[in-house]
Amino acid sequence: MHAPADPAPLPGDRRHPGWIAWALLAPMVFWLAAFVVVPAAILLVYSFCERDEVGGVVFRFTLENYQRVFDPVYLRIFARSIGYAALTTAICVVVGYPVAYTIARASEVWRHRLLLLVMVPFWTSFLIRTYAWITILKQEGLLNGFLQAMHAGGGPFNLLYTPAAVVIGLVYAYLPFMILPIYGSAEKLDNSLIEAAYDLGAGPVRAFSAVIVPLTMPGIAAGTLLVFVPAIGMFAITDLMGGAKVPMIGNVIQNQFLQARNWPFGAALGVVFMLMFVVTYGLLQRRGARLAG
Amino acid sequence: MIEIRGVTKRFGSFTAVDNLSLSVRAGEFLTLLGPSGCGKTTLLRLLAGFEMPDEGVILLDGQDVSHLPPYRRSVNQVFQSYALFPHLSVRDNVGFGLRMQNVPAPEAAARVAEALEMVSLREQADRLPHQLSGGQRQRVALARAIVCRPKVLLLDEPLSALDAKLRHNMQLELKHLQRRLGLTFVFVTHDQEEALTMSDRIAIIHRGRIEQLGAAGEIYHRPRTPFAADFIGQANLLQVAVVGRNGTTARVRVGGGLELTVASAELPAGARTALVSIRPEKICISKQRLDTENLFEATIEEEIFQGATDQLRLVTTQGTRLHALVANESAMQEAFHEGDRVYCGLHLDDLVIVQAE
Known part of the structure; x- marks a missing residue:
């Protein structure tokens, strides 16, 4: 065989955007500058400032805030937040993957119907949905009522205001953010690749682990990012369903700004939190780039 | 296997x-x-x-x-x-x-x-x-x-x-x-x-x-079937009536009156009509008379250049339309042009019966 070795076309022969492109991008650039760059800059500046007795920010340089961030008390809270977020992410992957994969493989009509079902919760306010969970989980709530009606021994169980309730709440809130990106990559998966795996002797399990998972990895990575990072910072669910008994980093930051009125310290926590996000994102991107070749 | x-x-x-x-x-x-x-x-x-x-x-x-x-x-x-x-x-x-x-x-x-x-x-x-x-x-x-x-x-x-x-x-x-x-x-x-x-x-x-x-x-x-003849390569499919048999051959007539001789082995006894397939390149075209079982005259209606071959659209004196394919041979050979009157020859074996009733 002596066909010439055609090199693959080089990607990205892209020109610089012209003025029309910039004009079209302007609203987004403005939005990002006003609501992301500027606030982040303010946060960064505040985090190096001192605070006066009444909670005002005094513009005098100090590293004290950052020293406090690395106090074991806060490190433990960081660690706990990461632990809860990691557990939430893991459950979302395990629960969300089969759902996303099934939707992606369904007929077109069913695909649209099922996707709609995934998105239905977004039609109601997030807080209202969280309160709904409270009525389900509380001592005289739906779940306990159901268990008692079924004469399941023990009960009523103390479900609300436990770590389990927090994880339930987090999984519930973030599951769609895991399902949608995995759906996105599973939907693009060429069925003949799965057939090729079977054809070459891979049973269902090995076809899944050797072909399907690697090829949907970009979706899993995106879903992980969309679930893990916000879950670390979530404070409403931990407040409402955890009974504020186990503070997360989000609760602490919220407290520093709204109750303790220590903005510089809150800002320092926020900056560290953002850095964690950037590092996680960077790692996932590197992995994604490797997968994409 | x-x-x-x-x-x-x-x-x-x-x-x-x-x-x-x-x-x-x-x-x-x-x-x-x-x-x-x-x-x-x-x-x-x-x-x-x-x-x-x-x-x-x-x-x-x-x-x-x-x-x-x-x-x-x-x-x-x-x-x-x-x-x-x-x-x-x-x-x-x-x-x-x-x-x-x-x-x-x-x-x-x-x-x-x-x-x-x-x-x-x-x-x-x-x-x-x-x-x-x-x-x-x-x-x-x-x-x-x-x-x-x-x-x-x-x-x-x-x-x-x-x-x-x-x-x-x-x-x-x-x-x-x-x-x-x-x-x-x-x-x-x-x-x-x-x-x-x-x-x-x-x-x-x-x-x-x-x-x-x-x-x-x-x-x-x-x-063996009209579909097979038509799907593989090109074929002139002609509906014919059987008009006579003579030992190993049979005479068939195409709609306009053109009569052809076919091998009777493939024609079941008692068949009255048949579908005959002729490959375009099997039609032998010449300006001289040819010595063959089937010889008829036709006019070249259209000539389509296809590189190595020329596709000719023929119409016989009886009005039957046929496609023929001739090699674009060297300048030493005869050349055919639109409007030329030519002789067409067909060997017995090149008329294939794909259907008979």
Whole structure:
């Protein structure tokens, strides 16, 4: 065989955007500058400032805030937040993957119907949905009522205001953010690749682990990012369903700004939190780039 | 090698494969040829195990595999779109099947190297599929299937994505490889030229059934049904009335009055009408009278230049229209032009009866 070795076309022969492109991008650039760059800059500046007795920010340089961030008390809270977020992410992957994969493989009509079902919760306010969970989980709530009606021994169980309730709440809130990106990559998966795996002797399990998972990895990575990072910072669910008994980093930051009125310290926590996000994102991107070749 | 017995496959109310029987011999290159939607791909998928038959059995080497999943059958397929794993290098793609079959790593590595050598891709072993050209991907797909040493290799229109020239090269390479390795190939295509070039035998599939099965030359020269005559190559199909028999020959008349002599062996006794197929290149055209059973005069209505050949549209003095193909020969030979009156000769064997009532 002596066909010439055609090199693959080089990607990205892209020109610089012209003025029309910039004009079209302007609203987004403005939005990002006003609501992301500027606030982040303010946060960064505040985090190096001192605070006066009444909670005002005094513009005098100090590293004290950052020293406090690395106090074991806060490190433990960081660690706990990461632990809860990691557990939430893991459950979302395990629960969300089969759902996303099934939707992606369904007929077109069913695909649209099922996707709609995934998105239905977004039609109601997030807080209202969280309160709904409270009525389900509380001592005289739906779940306990159901268990008692079924004469399941023990009960009523103390479900609300436990770590389990927090994880339930987090999984519930973030599951769609895991399902949608995995759906996105599973939907693009060429069925003949799965057939090729079977054809070459891979049973269902090995076809899944050797072909399907690697090829949907970009979706899993995106879903992980969309679930893990916000879950670390979530404070409403931990407040409402955890009974504020186990503070997360989000609760602490919220407290520093709204109750303790220590903005510089809150800002320092926020900056560290953002850095964690950037590092996680960077790692996932590197992995994604490797997968994409 | 493969024995297909009375296999039927339905999708809803559509019968894709209809009570079809076929046996594939060891070491042969069998082509399933037919238009899209004729059931040829479904038949291949039944052999691969991607579909299960509703009725009938498929035997592979005497073993009933009708309901075995693809990963339990020692057949491998080359997919139309190649279906290379985009996240694996060429080497890992080719080695995938061996890994799944738990072939020990040193043996697998040696077999992968050998397969890559065979398709001249040793230097591309570490590339990813998207870094290869279409022809190279095709060869990876081939190596990936062959390295598993399947009893039968299934090929689903593997050349349809290549440009004409590369495609022609690959046809010859594939045929060469099949002969050298002594493999059994079942090849699906809708391209009759490809089928004629490569196959030992061709099965023409039409509406889920085998229309005709035979060697390439036999299929081309002696089509047995109007569909087979029309689908393979070009054919002038003429509706004729039988007007007389004379021992080994019979006289038939075309609508406008043109009378032709055919071999009567293929004309059942008592047949009154028939459909005669004439290949365009079999019509012998000359400005001089020809000494043959069938000689008639015609006018060239239109001449279409096709490179190596000229397509002529003829109309006989009786008004019968015919297509003829003449070689664009050297300047020493006669040239034909629109409006010329010519003699047309046809040998007895070149009139093939494809239907008679």
